[in-house]
Amino acid sequence: MRTTDQIAAAVAADIPPGSFVNLGIGQPTMVADHLTTESGVVLHTENGMLGMGPAAEPGHEDWDLTNAGKQAVTELPGAAYFHHADSFAMMRGGHLDVCVLGAFQVSVTGDLANWHTGAPDAIPAVGGAMDLAIGAKQVFVMMTLFAKDGSPKLVEACTYPLTGLACVTRLYTDLATFEVGPDGARLLTTYGVDAAELAERLGLEL
Amino acid sequence: MRTTDQIAAAVAADIPPGSFVNLGIGQPTMVADHLTTESGVVLHTENGMLGMGPAAEPGHEDWDLTNAGKQAVTELPGAAYFHHADSFAMMRGGHLDVCVLGAFQVSVTGDLANWHTGAPDAIPAVGGAMDLAIGAKQVFVMMTLFAKDGSPKLVEACTYPLTGLACVTRLYTDLATFEVGPDGARLLTTYGVDAAELAERLGLEL
Amino acid sequence: MRTAFLDTPDEAVADVADGSTVLIGGFGLAGMPIALIDALIRQGAGDLTIVNNNAGNGDTGLAALLAKGRVRKVICSFPRQHDSWVFDDLYRRGAIELELVPQGNLAERMRAAGAGIGAFFCPTGVGTPLAEGKETREIDGRTYVLEYPLRGDVALIGALRADRAGNLVYRKTARNFGPVMATAAATVVAEVRELVDVGGIDPEAVVTPSIFVDRVVLA
Amino acid sequence: MRTAFLDTPDEAVADVADGSTVLIGGFGLAGMPIALIDALIRQGAGDLTIVNNNAGNGDTGLAALLAKGRVRKVICSFPRQHDSWVFDDLYRRGAIELELVPQGNLAERMRAAGAGIGAFFCPTGVGTPLAEGKETREIDGRTYVLEYPLRGDVALIGALRADRAGNLVYRKTARNFGPVMATAAATVVAEVRELVDVGGIDPEAVVTPSIFVDRVVLA
Numbered sequence: 001m002r003t004t005d006q007i008a009a010a011v012a013a014d015i016p017p018g019s020f021v022n023l024g025i026g027q028p029t030m031v032a033d034h035l036t037t038e039s040g041v042v043l044h045t046e047n048g049m050l051g052m053g054p055a056a057e058p059g060h061e062d063w064d065l066t067n068a069g070k071q072a073v074t075e076l077p078g079a080a081y082f083h084h085a086d087s088f089a090m091m092r093g094g095h096l097d098v099c100v101l102g103a104f105q106v107s108v109t110g111d112l113a114n115w116h117t118g119a120p121d122a123i124p125a126v127g128g129a130m131d132l133a134i135g136a137k138q139v140f141v142m143m144t145l146f147a148k149d150g151s152p153k154l155v156e157a158c159t160y161p162l163t164g165l166a167c168v169t170r171l172y173t174d175l176a177t178f179e180v181g182p183d184g185a186r187l188l189t190t191y192g193v194d195a196a197e198l199a200e201r202l203g204l205e206l
Numbered sequence: 207m208r209t210t211d212q213i214a215a216a217v218a219a220d221i222p223p224g225s226f227v228n229l230g231i232g233q234p235t236m237v238a239d240h241l242t243t244e245s246g247v248v249l250h251t252e253n254g255m256l257g258m259g260p261a262a263e264p265g266h267e268d269w270d271l272t273n274a275g276k277q278a279v280t281e282l283p284g285a286a287y288f289h290h291a292d293s294f295a296m297m298r299g300g301h302l303d304v305c306v307l308g309a310f311q312v313s314v315t316g317d318l319a320n321w322h323t324g325a326p327d328a329i330p331a332v333g334g335a336m337d338l339a340i341g342a343k344q345v346f347v348m349m350t351l352f353a354k355d356g357s358p359k360l361v362e363a364c365t366y367p368l369t370g371l372a373c374v375t376r377l378y379t380d381l382a383t384f385e386v387g388p389d390g391a392r393l394l395t396t397y398g399v400d401a402a403e404l405a406e407r408l409g410l411e412l
Numbered sequence: 413m414r415t416a417f418l419d420t421p422d423e424a425v426a427d428v429a430d431g432s433t434v435l436i437g438g439f440g441l442a443g444m445p446i447a448l449i450d451a452l453i454r455q456g457a458g459d460l461t462i463v464n465n466n467a468g469n470g471d472t473g474l475a476a477l478l479a480k481g482r483v484r485k486v487i488c489s490f491p492r493q494h495d496s497w498v499f500d501d502l503y504r505r506g507a508i509e510l511e512l513v514p515q516g517n518l519a520e521r522m523r524a525a526g527a528g529i530g531a532f533f534c535p536t537g538v539g540t541p542l543a544e545g546k547e548t549r550e551i552d553g554r555t556y557v558l559e560y561p562l563r564g565d566v567a568l569i570g571a572l573r574a575d576r577a578g579n580l581v582y583r584k585t586a587r588n589f590g591p592v593m594a595t596a597a598a599t600v601v602a603e604v605r606e607l608v609d610v611g612g613i614d615p616e617a618v619v620t621p622s623i624f625v626d627r628v629v630l631a
Numbered sequence: 632m633r634t635a636f637l638d639t640p641d642e643a644v645a646d647v648a649d650g651s652t653v654l655i656g657g658f659g660l661a662g663m664p665i666a667l668i669d670a671l672i673r674q675g676a677g678d679l680t681i682v683n684n685n686a687g688n689g690d691t692g693l694a695a696l697l698a699k700g701r702v703r704k705v706i707c708s709f710p711r712q713h714d715s716w717v718f719d720d721l722y723r724r725g726a727i728e729l730e731l732v733p734q735g736n737l738a739e740r741m742r743a744a745g746a747g748i749g750a751f752f753c754p755t756g757v758g759t760p761l762a763e764g765k766e767t768r769e770i771d772g773r774t775y776v777l778e779y780p781l782r783g784d785v786a787l788i789g790a791l792r793a794d795r796a797g798n799l800v801y802r803k804t805a806r807n808f809g810p811v812m813a814t815a816a817a818t819v820v821a822e823v824r825e826l827v828d829v830g831g832i833d834p835e836a837v838v839t840p841s842i843f844v845d846r847v848v849l850a
Contacts, residue, residue, distance in 0.1 A: 018633035020842045040633050042841070046515065047439045047585045050840050051796070063441060064586040070440040070493075078796030078829040080837035081584060083591040083619070084439075085523040088516030092535055092747035093814060095842050097632065116541075123503055124512050125492035130536045131516030135747065165539040224414035226623045246414050248577075248622070252734065253658045253804045256621050257577070269660060270805040276659040276712075284577030284610040286618035287803060289810040289838070290658075291742040294735030298528035298754055299595060301623050303413065322760070329722055330731050331711035336755045337735030341528065371758040520746070527739070530768070530775035533749035549749070551779070556749035560770070581835065616800065617836040 001192040002174045007142050009034045011100055011172050014140070015041055019097035022046065022132055025069035027142055028100040042078075044096055046128040048087045051079025068128065088128070091135035099136035101129065103143045103168075105158040108185040108204060110168040112141065113160035126163075133164030145173035145202075152202045154178065154185060178206075207398040208380050213348050215240045217306055217378050220346070221247055225303035228252065228338055231275035233348055234306040248284075250302055252334040254293045257285025274334065294334070297341035305342035307335065309349045309374075311364040314391040314410060316374040318347065319366035332369075339370030351379035351408075358408045360384065360391060384412075415578025415625045417607070421451035424601045424629045428452060428566055433461040435522065435593040436474060437569035440466060440493075443586035445570040445603040447631035449473045452568070458482045463522075463564060465515060465589060467491035467499035478502060487562065489515035514542060517559055519592050525561035526595025526624075534559045564597030571620070573606040575613045578622030580604070587619065594624040601627045634797025634844045636826070640670035643820045643848045647671060647785055652680040654741065654812040655693060656788035659685060659712075662805035664789040664822040666850035668692045671787070677701045682741070682783060684734060684808060686710035686718035697721060704728035706781065708737050733761060736778055738811050744780035745814025745843075753778045783816030790839070792825040794832045797841030799823070806838065813843040822850040 002010070004027055012034030015021055022044045023029050032054065035041045043052040045067045052067060053074035061072035082090075090096065105113040112133050115126045133139060147153055154171060171178040171185075175193050179186040187195055187206040199206045208216070210233055218240030221227055228250045229235050238260065241247045249258040251273045258273060259280035267278035288296075296302065311319040318339050321332045339345060353359055360377060377384040377391075381399050385392040393401055393412040405412045418424045425448060428434065434452070438444030453476055460483050467486045468475030475498040477483060491499050491510060502508040513521070514536045524532055533556035537543040547558040569590040572583040580602055582590055594600045602620075607630045637643045644667060647653065653671070657663030672695055679702050686705045687694030694717040696702060710718050710729060721727040732740070733755045743751055752775035756762040766777040788809040791802040799821055801809055813819045821839075826849045 016632075020632075042633070044842070045585065047442070047588050049585050050842055051834070062584065064443075065584040066440065066442050070442075075584070075834060078794060078798065078841065079834040080798050080840035081582075081587055081834050082837075082840065083582075083587050084515075084519040084589045085592045088519050089742075089746035089814070090840075090842060092516055092520075093745045094747060095745075095814070111539075121504070123492040123496075123500055124510075125490040126512060126514050126542065127490040128515040130514040130540060130542065134535050134538070135516075162540045222413075226413075248414070250623070251804065253661070253807050255804050256623055257615070268803065270662075271803040272659065272661050276661075281615060281803070284575060284579065284622065285615040286579050286621035287615050287801075287806055288618075288621065289801075289806050290734075290738040290808045291811045294738045295523075295527035295595070296621075296623060298735055298739075299526045300528060301526075301595070317758075327723070329711040329715075329719055330729075331709040332731055332733050332761065333709040334734040336733040336759060336761065340754050340757070341735075368759045520748075524751075528754050529739075530752035530754065530770040530773065532743075532751040535747050535749065551749040554749065583835075614836070616802075616838075617833070619835075 005030060007172050007174060010177065011140055011142055015098050020044055022096050022099040022136065024099065024101040024132065026102050028102060031100050046087055048082050048084060049079060051076045088131050091131050094135060094137060096136040098138045098140060099132045100140045100142060101132060103141045103153065104160045105153050105155055106141050106168050106171050106180060107155055107158050108180055109182060110166045110180045111158050112163045112168050113158040114163050116161045118161050129163050133167045138169045139167050140170045140172060141168050142172045145175045154202055211236060213378050213380060216383065217346055217348055221304050226250055228302050228305040228342065230305065230307040230338065232308050234308060237306050252293055254288050254290060255285060257282045294337050297337050300341060300343060302342040304344045304346060305338045306346045306348060307338060309347045309359065310366045311359050311361050312347050312374050312377050312386060313361055313364050314386055315388060316372045316386045317364050318369040318374050319364040320369045322367045324367050335369050339373045344375045345373050346376045346378060347374050348378045351381045360408055415622050416627050418627055418629045421447040421603065421629050421631055422454060424448060424627045425451045425455050428455060428457045430457050431459045432457060432565040433463065435564035435567040435597050436462055436464040437590040437593050438464065439588040440469060443570045443588050443590055444473055445568045446473050448568040448601060448603045449477060453477050453480060459484050461485045461487065463487045463562060465489055466493060467496055469493060469495045471498065483508060485509035485511065487511040487513060489513055489518050512542065519589065521559055521562035522592045522596040525563040529561060531558050531560050562596065564593065567593040567597035567600045569593055569602050571602050571604045573608060573613065574602060574604045574628045575608050576610045578625040578628060579613050579618045580620035580625060581613055581617060582619055591620045594620045599626050600624055603629055603631045634841050635846050637846055637848045640666040640822065640848050640850055641673060643667065643846045644670045644674050647674060647676045649676050650678045651676060651784040652682065654783035654786040654816050655681055655683040656809040656812050657683065658807040659688065662789045662807050662809055663692060664787045665692050667787040667820055667822045668696060672696050672699060678703050680704045680706065682706045682781060684708055685712060686715055688712060688714045690717065702727060704730065706730040706732060708732055708734035731761065738808065740778055740781035741811045741815040744782040748780060750777050750779050783812065786812040786816035786819045788812050788821050790821050790823045792827060792832065793821060793823045793847045794827050795829045797844040797847060798832050798837045799839040799844060800832055800836060801838055810839045813839045818845050819843055820846040822848055
């Protein structure tokens with residue numbers, strides 16, 4: 001079984017050198033810690049920047065320079081700023097190579113549910129998730145494979161409200177990595193569990 | 207009867223101080239000569255500039271700085287450059303106060319024909335005319351009132367291919383100035399001809 | 413018409429009418445026009461529709477406007493934040509309307525309003541609850557949702573610097589929605605930190621040209 | 632993927648295939664990527680569709696490409712100029728196709744291609760021959776024409792300066808179509824007059840961010 005940090009490292013290792021990448025808020029931001037300068041990966045933040053650097057040092061925050069999670073970040077040499085319509089045109093026009101998102105559920109065909117649990121008292125909030133889901137050339141999801149109640153989060157069909165249809169390409173979890181897409185889920189690697197057991201717990205053919 | 211220069215002066219006098227204005231290629235560029243610095247009028251050129259100044263002095267042309275007619279122009283203090291999509295969004299979004307265009311024909315309801323004679327051997331060329339026609343808050347046309355063959359250019363309905371529907375607000379000619387629009391043509395002033403004679407020559411009620 | 417330079421934020425928002433749609437710049441606090449929002453609170457206009465990425469933070473700025481009961485409806489992408497308690501409470505009590513819009517649609521719909529686009533087929537949200545009931549069309553093998561322009565009566569934005577011609581530049585990611593909102597409202601009011609003479613901004617680096625800026629106030 | 636820096640314009644266009652749609656920047660000569668066009672002529676690709684505001688001037692650049700018979704179709708707003716004799720002759724002989732597009736539609740259709748928009752309702756051209764046969768719709772009391780994205784296989788653009796990250800800035804009105812075309816083609820090649828180290832362009836003043844730029848050549 002992999003830790004969240006190990007999942008983030010696995011995602012980072014699969015990002016091709018020189019990619020333009022958007023890391024969603026929450027756990028995906030940990031991927032940045034595993035990207036080397038030599039990789040040449042350039043980070044995009046939806047609020048209008050390419051060439052985003054690491055989080056600002058405490059005491060050195062510049063609140064005009066934040067990421068999508070509204071945390072103070074830094075600027076790397078070669079950065080560029082642009083406005084929101086240009087930033088989302090960049091996403092929606094398919095110019096990002098990879099985005100990494102968290103999820104509540106992913107379907108075997110790559111549908112994504114990550115913005116709303118559907119609970120009646122929940123205040124819905126979508127942010128840029130739907131734009132990222134359909135925009136990037138590849139959408140990687142990182143999450144635990146099972147919810148706290150033991151239910152699988154890789155499913156035949158999402159039961160939570162969707163973020164995007166047939167958009168996820170790879171799924172990185174604590175127990176396994178999968179390819180998902182038109183041909184269904186394909187198990188790539190497992191961690192501390194064998195394939196047959198995993199298929200049974202998921203209730204899926206893999 | 208007014209000269210072209212007098213028509214240009216009349217147009218300039220009717221442009222409200224502080225307006226953002228686009229002057230079409232050809233005769234409308236002469237309007238610039240009659241706009242004073244005190245008027246605060248700012249000139250837009252479709253190829254990506256606000257704050258366009260007069261034509262460049264011969265021998266001092268900068269061919270990276272041209273107007274819509276591809277003539278070398280100059281930059282005034284407070285200018286701004288932008289790309290073509292932004293420049294035309296500015297037009298089409300209704301942000302220009304006035305544009306001044308030439309015309310082959312204008313209809314009494316403000317239809318404009320100024321891009322194509324419809325002659326079978328003519329090579330059509332439209333440029334930004336259609337965007338300007340529908341974009342500016344007010345469209346002023348300057349032209350001679352009669353063609354060389356004596357036919358009126360202010361007409362009930364244009365016979366030449368249209369540039370835009372119901373877009374012209376004022377028409378400045380050698381013989382008269384008109385308001386045109388939903389209620390038809392209204393004669394404002396005449397030059398060297400009386401209203402009755404003009405109506406008869408035009409075959410219009412004014 | 414040329415940009416007016418006003419002495420106080422209160423003058424700059426004096427004519428905002430009840431029932432207006434007000435576009436408010438900023439992504440969280442970055443780019444948020446705090447002085448203009450405070451002036452709008454003092455000014456008293458109500459029954460407002462507010463367009464912002466969020467729905468207020470803490471008890472100041474947009475949250476304070478909401479707390480005063482001046483806002484009928486919020487159009488935003490991300491109302492729920494750790495410090496959005498003012499909105500959360502109004503929403504749970506049914507005391508405020510919410511139109512939730514994907515962030516890219518929020519930006520693109522305002523861009524469309526500013527660019528004269530009547531509607532556009534958009535790839536975001538297809539198959540999700542946020543596209544329910546909307547017209548869809550398959551174009552070139554891909555499904556799109558038809559989205560409409562989002563216009564403001566007023567835009568309140570924050571920028572770094574204005575010149576005396578009315579051109580604006582922004583600072584880092586505080587640029588965000590400002591330049592888009594500046595194209596999409598009938599009256600655009602910018603709060604700036606610095607005001608320089610004409611010639612003080614490089615024409616190549618202008619982000620919002622003066623044609624979009626009706627009023628500037630140093631704050 | 633990160634920008635590649637090539638030594639010659641010939642390397643930069645070596646893989647342009649027969650039948651490609653090539654977006655070529657420039658408004659007249661301002662911003663025209665002369666060295667890249669000359670390299671494309673040497674490279675030999677034919678059956679091309681060219682998107683440019685004009686249809687060539689004099690006997691050089693785009694006009695020379697047309698004269699060599701390499702171009703099947705021109706998509707432009709203003710072919711007819713005092714020095715467009717190469718195009719004029721081909722057109723009158725029926726030896727070249729012309730798709731005439733209002734200049735704003737040309738820009739907005741490429742912007743749509745770059746921004747993932749499937750189609751858009753556009754105010755330009757309504758009631759004119761250039762909208763004949765196209766879908767129209769009344770929205771909010773105004774009639775619009777439906778226009779579709781215009782994509783390139785390759786874009787050849789001219790810019791003033793690139794940094795070694797691949798960011799571009801332009802000079803004065805030579806900016807024109809370059810930044811739009813850079814978003815709208817599968818492969819974007821920029822010819823620049825100056826190449827500077829990373830850090831040599833102010834991040835606030837970048838016009839075309841490196842993500843859009845595949846290849847840069849100093850020419």
